[in-house]
Each structure stands twice: as C-alpha cells, then as structure tokens.
Amino acid sequence: MPREITGFSNPLVKQVKSLRDKKHRRAEGLFLAEGLRILTEALEAGIAPRMLWHAPETAGHPLLEKLAHATEAAGGEVFVTSTDILSKLSGKDNPGAVIGVYPEMLTPLAALDRTAAGIWLVAERLRDPGNLGTILRTGDAVGAGGLILIDDCTDPFSVEAVRASMGAIFTQKVSTARWPDFLDWLRSGPGQLVGTSLNTENDYQDPHYEAPTFLLIGNESQGLPEAYERECDLLVKMPMLGKADSLNAAMATAVMAYEVLNQRRPR
Amino acid sequence: MPREITGFSNPLVKQVKSLRDKKHRRAEGLFLAEGLRILTEALEAGIAPRMLWHAPETAGHPLLEKLAHATEAAGGEVFVTSTDILSKLSGKDNPGAVIGVYPEMLTPLAALDRTAAGIWLVAERLRDPGNLGTILRTGDAVGAGGLILIDDCTDPFSVEAVRASMGAIFTQKVSTARWPDFLDWLRSGPGQLVGTSLNTENDYQDPHYEAPTFLLIGNESQGLPEAYERECDLLVKMPMLGKADSLNAAMATAVMAYEVLNQRRPR
Numbered sequence: 001m002p003r004e005i006t007g008f009s010n011p012l013v014k015q016v017k018s019l020r021d022k023k024h025r026r027a028e029g030l031f032l033a034e035g036l037r038i039l040t041e042a043l044e045a046g047i048a049p050r051m052l053w054h055a056p057e058t059a060g061h062p063l064l065e066k067l068a069h070a071t072e073a074a075g076g077e078v079f080v081t082s083t084d085i086l087s088k089l090s091g092k093d094n095p096g097a098v099i100g101v102y103p104e105m106l107t108p109l110a111a112l113d114r115t116a117a118g119i120w121l122v123a124e125r126l127r128d129p130g131n132l133g134t135i136l137r138t139g140d141a142v143g144a145g146g147l148i149l150i151d152d153c154t155d156p157f158s159v160e161a162v163r164a165s166m167g168a169i170f171t172q173k174v175s176t177a178r179w180p181d182f183l184d185w186l187r188s189g190p191g192q193l194v195g196t197s198l199n200t201e202n203d204y205q206d207p208h209y210e211a212p213t214f215l216l217i218g219n220e221s222q223g224l225p226e227a228y229e230r231e232c233d234l235l236v237k238m239p240m241l242g243k244a245d246s247l248n249a250a251m252a253t254a255v256m257a258y259e260v261l262n263q264r265r266p267r
Numbered sequence: 268m269p270r271e272i273t274g275f276s277n278p279l280v281k282q283v284k285s286l287r288d289k290k291h292r293r294a295e296g297l298f299l300a301e302g303l304r305i306l307t308e309a310l311e312a313g314i315a316p317r318m319l320w321h322a323p324e325t326a327g328h329p330l331l332e333k334l335a336h337a338t339e340a341a342g343g344e345v346f347v348t349s350t351d352i353l354s355k356l357s358g359k360d361n362p363g364a365v366i367g368v369y370p371e372m373l374t375p376l377a378a379l380d381r382t383a384a385g386i387w388l389v390a391e392r393l394r395d396p397g398n399l400g401t402i403l404r405t406g407d408a409v410g411a412g413g414l415i416l417i418d419d420c421t422d423p424f425s426v427e428a429v430r431a432s433m434g435a436i437f438t439q440k441v442s443t444a445r446w447p448d449f450l451d452w453l454r455s456g457p458g459q460l461v462g463t464s465l466n467t468e469n470d471y472q473d474p475h476y477e478a479p480t481f482l483l484i485g486n487e488s489q490g491l492p493e494a495y496e497r498e499c500d501l502l503v504k505m506p507m508l509g510k511a512d513s514l515n516a517a518m519a520t521a522v523m524a525y526e527v528l529n530q531r532r533p534r
Contacts, residue, residue, distance in 0.1 A: 134518060
C-alpha cells in the first residue's frame with residue numbers, strides 16, 4: 001500500500017528534493033527520473049525505483065499500477081503526495097505526475113563488453129546536460145552499447161540530462177574515465193577510435209568504419225584537444241555549407257552514428 | 268564613443284533586461300544576443316546591433332572594436348557597463364562579455380525565395396527553445412534557406428533559442444505560418460514536402476529527394492498530426508534499434524538534412 005505524505009517539511013520530501021543537487025546525488029548514490037514514460041522505459045529495462053512518488057490523481061493508471069507493483073516487489077516504497085509537493089521535488093511546474101528515485105549506475109570500463117555493440121559513444125568534457133541526455137538517446141536509437149564520459153563532463157544523473165535522455169539513461173551503459181585510463185582500456189582490445197574534427201579533410205562518408213567503432217565527440221565550444229586527436233585511428237569531418245562552420249555536439253554525434261549504422265544495416 | 272551606464276536602475280538597463288520576456292520582445296520588436304562569436308556572425312551577415320553593451324575589460328578586443336564601429340556606423344549606440352549589469356541583462360553568470368540588441372526579423376512566406384536553397388526546414392509546434400536554436404544551426408550547416416515555424420512554436424527570439432542557434436538566427440530566414448497558409452504557399456510553387464514519421468515503412472535513405480525539399484518535423488512529444496502527414500508528398504522514417512523508438516526532434520532533423528545534402532553533394 002502506498003504511504004501518504006502531505007507535508008513539505010517531511011524529511012523524505014527534503015531528501016528527495018536534495019537529489020536535484022549533484023553533491024547530494026553523489027553522497028546518496030541516488031538520482032531522480034520523472035514521468036510515466038521514462039519510468040516505464042526503466043522498468044522494461046528491468047530497473048525498478050527505490051522510491052516511487054505519485055499524485056492521488058494518477059492512482060489507477062495501468063502504467064502506474066505496474067510501476068507501483070514492481071517497486072514494492074523489488075523492496076522499494078511507494079508514496080502518494082500532492083502535485084504541489086511533486087512540483088517541488090522535480091523543480092518543474094508539471095512533473096509528469098510521477099517521480100522515481102533510482103540508484104546511480106556507472107559501469108567501470110573494465111566491466112564493459114565492447115563486443116556487445118558495434119558502436120560506442122565517447123564524449124570529452126561535455127558541458128551541457130541537454131546534450132548529454134540527447135546523446136544517450138541517440139545512442140539508444142542507433143543501438144550503441146553505451147556512453148563513455150571522458151575527463152570532466154556534466155553529470156549524467158542531473159534532472160536535465162535524465163529528462164533529455166528520455167529513458168536512455170536506463171538502457172545505455174554509462175562509464176566515466178580520465179583520458180589515459182580510457183586509452184589504456186581501449187588499446188587492450190579491438191576498437192576503432194574515430195574523432196570528429198575540423199582539422200581534417202577526410203569526409204565522414206568515405207571511410208569504412210570497423211566494429212566496434214568508438215565515436216569521440218569533443219567539448220561543445222573547443223572540440224577535441226590536439227593531443228586527443230592524435231590518438232584517434234581516424235579523424236573525419238562532416239560537410240558544412242554554412243557560415244558558422246560548426247554543428248551542435250549532439251547533432252554531430254547523431255549524423256556520425258547514423259552513418260556508421262547505415263554502413264552496416266541490410267538495405 | 269561608448270556611453271557609460273553604471274546604475275541597475277537606469278531605464279535602459281530595465282528596457283534591455285525586459286527583452287528576456289517574450290511580451291516585451293514582441294512589444295518592442297527587439298531581441299537579445301550574447302557573446303562576441305555570435306555578434307560577429309551577425310555582423311558578417313550584414314547585421315549590426317541597435318545597441319551594443321560590453322564590460323570595460325572587453326574594450327580593445329579587435330572583434331569588439333569592429334562591432335562597436337559597425338554599430339555606430341549603422342546609427343546604433345554602444346554602452347560600457349559592469350559585468351554585474353551584463354549578467355543581469357542576460358540572466359547568465361557569464362554573459363560572454365558582450366550583448367547586442369537586434370530588431371526581430373521574420374520573413375513573410377510570400378517573401379521567401381524557395382529556389383534560393385535546396386533544403387528548407389519546417390517545424391510544427393516545436394516547444395523547446397534549445398531544439399529550435401539547434402535546428403537553425405543545423406539549417407546553417409546544411410545550407411538550408413531557412414526555418415518555417417508552423418502553428419504555435421516556441422519563440423525563435425528567446426535568449427535560449429538565440430544562444431542555441433550560435434548565430435544561425437542571423438543567417439537563416441525565419442517565417443511563421445498557420446498550417447493552411449503554409450500549404451497554400453507551398454503548393455503555389457515547386458517543392459517536395461517530406462515528413463518524418465513512425466507511421467510509415469519508407470526508409471529515409473530510399474527516396475530521391477527533390478529540390479527544394481521541405482523537411483517537416485513534428486512536435487517533440489506527439490510528432491505530426493495525422494492530417495498533416497496526409498498532406499506530405501512523402502513520409503519517411505529512420506531506423507531505430509533502441510528501446511525508446513524515438514529520436515530528439517533536432518537529431519532527427521540533422522540526420523534527415525544530412526541525407527538530403529549527401530544525395531546532392533559531389534563525392
């Protein structure tokens with residue numbers, strides 16, 4: 001049975017709300033996801049929330065009932081609360097009627113099975129949580145194995161990144177690594193490291209990409225450091241006809257990832 | 268010579284700050300852009316700001332000097348102010364040292380030269396300013412003519428949309444139209460209307476796209492209305508291998524637009 005929580009000052013409300021801050025997420029190893037659609041994606045990936053919060057109006061919705069059942073079956077707790085408190089928890093006017101609290105799941109590099117997928121996404125000093133979440137979502141769409149975050153990236157478990165991932169935070173493996181450790185791991189097995197860069201004349205449609213392909217995306221405003229480009233097996237660039245001579249990092253990732261996918265899919 | 272403004276209560280500070288709200292932008296026909304890079308893109312597109320605001324520290328920077336000169340030559344005004352006031356104007360901690368105030372530039376459909384470009388982007392009920400700006404930036408990269416916003420879209424002149432466009436708001440034509448008016452205009456001349464949809468089996472790499480191609484993107488969460496899909500000359504879908512069966516609207520636009528571009532570029 002769900003527990004009813006009515007007060008803003010309830011310590012659980014404070015605890016959950018605190019997960020909007022990275023410091024508290026890290027301390028508790030927990031993060032927030034919102035919305036029936038995203039929580040249902042998580043469940044389909046076999047992941048139930050530790051806590052499930054919903055408004056009384058949502059009770060009876062078949063997806064919610066399924067989530068509530070799975071939460072309790074997995075030893076978690078279900079809470080019914082007001083939409084005002086839900087808004088406070090999520091920082092959004094309309095928090096999509098339901099909030100889940102999940103354990104942060106980072107996969108150590110050594111535990112990644114690189115041969116499980118033909119494409120892996122690797123992002124370096126990615127700053128924008130919307131870009132990070134969108135890249136996860138693109139990874140899900142192209143059947144990537146996961147996203148490896150190099151050096152200091154924005155937090156993949158922020159409310160904004162999780163929201164932009166549309167559930168892919170639960171289906172894609174996420175790893176973090178410093179550059180030298182990533183390189184050591186990469187070179188210990190098969191894998192083609194492909195960087196997108198403006199410092200090359202190689203058209204991105206010319207090479208034959210070899211699986212597993214590791215697509216390396218640089219920081220939004222600076223691109224990849226030269227030393228990192230030198231470690232790539234291949235540098236490619238997309239044609240740019242415009243004035244700005246740049247693409248958003250998440251766009252470049254999508255265009256590259258679909259090229260790799262297109263080379264391999266049956267047509 | 269730049270005019271110095273030191274007080275937060277200066278009416279000009281209040282006026283410029285008010286442009287962060289759509290209501291005031293509409294009333295004044297003005298919008299804000301930030302950062303030397305974006306303002307320089309604007310200048311290269313032949314557009315000088317009505318007002319140019321910068322911090323004393325930025326004086327002497329060659330790009331700023333060029334902007335200041337162009338602003339005054341075009342009859343605009345240059346203001347020197349504190350970084351605190353700049354932050355207040357932009358709503359950002361670090362507003363990129365310079366802010367420009369520009370006249371909103373919408374192009375009526377009837378004034379678009381559809382044969383001037385092979386690709387046009389058309390977005391329907393786009394809600395997210397970051398997506399809108401990113402789509403403008405993608406349009407610039409693929410050499411699109413502009414972006415046509417159908418029905419109720421988020422404001423292309425919001426600070427977030429302008430920022431995400433990275434200057435493409437100045438290089439791409441932007442039009443707004445209700446759907447029936449857009450269709451009337453579209454059908455009055457050449458043009459292939461291509462919708463991305465999950466309700467089709469047509470692979471996006473199969474058709475030969477005809478110029479000018481109008482790529483129609485639907486609302487982020489609902490996609491295109493069925494009635495709008497029925498008006499398309501062609502519906503296509505991208506392969507999706509993942510669990511979520513969706514791509515971010517801006518990602519889908521980028522992947523589609525590069526397919527059209529790739530079909531036409533010399534290889």
